[in-house]
Amino acid sequence: MQETINITINKKPVEVEKGTTVYQAARKININIPVLCYMELEDMGVKHNPGGCRVCVVEVEGVKNLMPSCVTKCWDGMNVKTNTARVLNARKTVVELILSDHPFDCLICAKNGTCDLQKMAQDLGIREIHYQGEQSTYREDTSPAIIREMDKCINCRRCETMCNDVQTVGALSGINRGFEAVVAPAFEQNLEHSPCTYCGQCVAVCPTGALTEVDHSNHVLRALADPQKTVVVQTAPAVRAALGEEFGMEAGTLVTGKMTRALRDLGFDYVFDTDFAADLTIMEEGTELLDRLNKHLNGDKNVKLPILTSCCPGWVSFFEHHFPELKDIPSTARSPQQMFGAVAKNYFAEKINKNRKDLVVVSIMPCVAKKYERSREEFANNGDSDVNYSITTRELSHLIKQANIDFNTLEDDDFDKPLGESTGAAVIFGTTGGVIEAATRTAYEIHTGKNLEKVDFEELRGMEGIRKASVDFDGQEIKIGIAHGLGNARKLLENIKQGKSEFHAIEIMACPGGCIGGGGQPLHHGDSSIIKARQKAIYQEDAGKKIRKSHENPFIKELYEEYLGKPGSEKSHDLLHTHYFDRKKRWIKK
Amino acid sequence: MSSVKVELHQKDVDKIKEIAKEYNNDPEALINVLHSTQDHFGYLPAEIQEIVAEETNVSIAKVYGVVTFYSFFTMTPKGRYPISICTGTACYVRGAETVLEEFKRQLGIEVGETSENGKYSINCLRCVGACGLAPVVMVGDKTYGRVSPDGVSDIIAEYEDAE
Incomplete structure (x- = not known):
């Protein structure tokens, strides 16, 4: 049995397990201690507590110095006070010192209103800064997806933990010391020249405006105002499960209907759904899976298994940078964003008699890596990208606010046809485990020729970083692996590299939780219950759908009949598949 | 921190590998590996850090972070x-x-x-x-x-x- 300890915080007694920190104990009895560098996503394997910022200091009876609550472990009989005059004074001093080396451009900062430092200054009632700081400046670094403005860095190092420990990407590290200390790629190169995958988890946890996404919302506004352009929008599944948070709704509130209404009010000519393309992905990827599986079962020794999903651009960049030797293992199917773009700019443009250059495709994504993905050369035709702009859930909320749309009172609306029709299988692409469950629903029926009685594969669901499950394909056992978070993906990839992988198929998502925890989502401020609530909402949307298997989407059938032929056809390959590159940096020429 | 461009010969690469191996290619021993490497080469240009990173299984950004944090390490060759x-x-x-x-x-x-x-x-x-x-x-x-x-x-x- 776990040993327990009794302590008192602000005269309230609390019993905790041995090893609990004062900060965690206080949270247990709803005593809020402010933190800046500390960050934890409970049950999701994300923890960062360097004890560096000293904002969380508390008074402990019998101890001379104030103690940082985020790293101080409780001891029996401990008597803690979290809000004495001495504590508040120390906190103010700490925050004032941080502010003395921080720009004062809050009003025009991208993080205005969502910045942890700003909130801290507000909560502490700071009206004056008694210290003259260095106001150190660094050059701004803009990449296709992420902007680094290190003047605003407070050296909390949360991004460093995400990039190195959670994602094992190793693009960012704390460098130099004193006022010159900053978080940067090796040799202070631009992010673009580092192994950065643009997963955006650094952006998702940055407490200030030091790391933000490249904002394309103004380009979208300009396109909407241009009478020559037909503007088409697609929305990713995870967006509808999180957008409401930006308008004060409880986490996990589904806003699919309000979102489509808002997009129409913003002036988009066609409001479509990335989910349609997710169904299409299942047709292509599922066919590829079955094809490889059948060859394998027929004794073909050259066939590459396991097959890996390829929907997530952060993950694609990860294996291109870190495991280029495995680049022929992932499915060649493009991501839903890119499949949508290709179908819109070819099939749909033809259908409405438009030149593809007059069609502007905008995607709303929970992701910052999608900004990079859309800019990849292979996804353009004569310089015209299949997806012209990709904006995050957060950017969409800004557009809605700018247009003074009263989001909360909007009537529900529906997506347009044909590219707005989707199934429950497509919706669950938004969470870890969803893509492989969707693929299983379709692959099972095609492989066995039988009707799937129960479409819910509970064994594939959950929040553990690495999960495995077996699915019975009518006597044939299919072994499935799931990883979310690139550090977890790395473990499965190392196994594949060593020939030890037991799986037939693996789903990988770069972000913890999958797209619901994406770098472009409303900020979770370290509260993992928000991500879990979004996951619940995704499964709720799936359960409420009339059609829950991708291959039963009538407009997918129509697309194949009218245009593509069948999954894996030459035309499908041309428009819906891709290839990968070795992007590993080598300094020593071999 | 500015750095000098160097072209490493295979024997230099082998030397760094040998040093890293002395420390069991342990990521925890990064500082020791950097010390020995700097002892041998006199300084730690980017090219050398890259190999140290690979051999100790630490990201190149982290290696650079350590080199720039400790004033003992230098990326420019010292004088005679x-x-x-x-x-x-x-x-x-x-x-x-x-x-x-x-x-x-x-x-x-x-x-x-x-x-x-x-x-x-x-x-x-x-x-x-x-x-x-x-x-x-x-x-x-x-x-x-x-x-x-x-x-x-x-x-x-x-x-x-x-x-």
Whole structure:
């Protein structure tokens, strides 16, 4: 049995397990201690507590110095006070010192209103800064997806933990010391020249405006105002499960209907759904899976298994940078964003008699890596990208606010046809485990020729970083692996590299939780219950759908009949598949 | 931090691999590996850090982070006669700063830089354990105690005729 300890915080007694920190104990009895560098996503394997910022200091009876609550472990009989005059004074001093080396451009900062430092200054009632700081400046670094403005860095190092420990990407590290200390790629190169995958988890946890996404919302506004352009929008599944948070709704509130209404009010000519393309992905990827599986079962020794999903651009960049030797293992199917773009700019443009250059495709994504993905050369035709702009859930909320749309009172609306029709299988692409469950629903029926009685594969669901499950394909056992978070993906990839992988198929998502925890989502401020609530909402949307298997989407059938032929056809390959590159940096020429 | 571009030969690469192996390619031993590598090559240019990163299984960004954090590590080659001025507490209060300024003035280089002819470089140290001799200056392995700004030209003169 776990040993327990009794302590008192602000005269309230609390019993905790041995090893609990004062900060965690206080949270247990709803005593809020402010933190800046500390960050934890409970049950999701994300923890960062360097004890560096000293904002969380508390008074402990019998101890001379104030103690940082985020790293101080409780001891029996401990008597803690979290809000004495001495504590508040120390906190103010700490925050004032941080502010003395921080720009004062809050009003025009991208993080205005969502910045942890700003909130801290507000909560502490700071009206004056008694210290003259260095106001150190660094050059701004803009990449296709992420902007680094290190003047605003407070050296909390949360991004460093995400990039190195959670994602094992190793693009960012704390460098130099004193006022010159900053978080940067090796040799202070631009992010673009580092192994950065643009997963955006650094952006998702940055407490200030030091790391933000490249904002394309103004380009979208300009396109909407241009009478020559037909503007088409697609929305990713995870967006509808999180957008409401930006308008004060409880986490996990589904806003699919309000979102489509808002997009129409913003002036988009066609409001479509990335989910349609997710169904299409299942047709292509599922066919590829079955094809490889059948060859394998027929004794073909050259066939590459396991097959890996390829929907997530952060993950694609990860294996291109870190495991280029495995680049022929992932499915060649493009991501839903890119499949949508290709179908819109070819099939749909033809259908409405438009030149593809007059069609502007905008995607709303929970992701910052999608900004990079859309800019990849292979996804353009004569310089015209299949997806012209990709904006995050957060950017969409800004557009809605700018247009003074009263989001909360909007009537529900529906997506347009044909590219707005989707199934429950497509919706669950938004969470870890969803893509492989969707693929299983379709692959099972095609492989066995039988009707799937129960479409819910509970064994594939959950929040553990690495999960495995077996699915019975009518006597044939299919072994499935799931990883979310690139550090977890790395473990499965190392196994594949060593020939030890037991799986037939693996789903990988770069972000913890999958797209619901994406770098472009409303900020979770370290509260993992928000991500879990979004996951619940995704499964709720799936359960409420009339059609829950991708291959039963009538407009997918129509697309194949009218245009593509069948999954894996030459035309499908041309428009819906891709290839990968070795992007590993080598300094020593071999 | 600026760096010098170098072209590494296979034997240099092998040497770094050998050093890393001495420490079992352990990520925890990064600082030791960097120490030994700098001992051998005299400095740690980007190309060398890249190999150290690979051999110790630490990201190149982290390696660069460590190299830029500790003043002992340098990305520029030191001079043949590296001058180290102790600016630890004892030396500092006894005037190390003025001695340092005099070296910088006479040689026309800043801390962490190397003179154009490659002969001298200036670095600061934190306490060499000879506080009784403060302020202390080292040139290579040779130690000079109770140095005053007036004595700087005599120290430099000792090396002027040397290669």
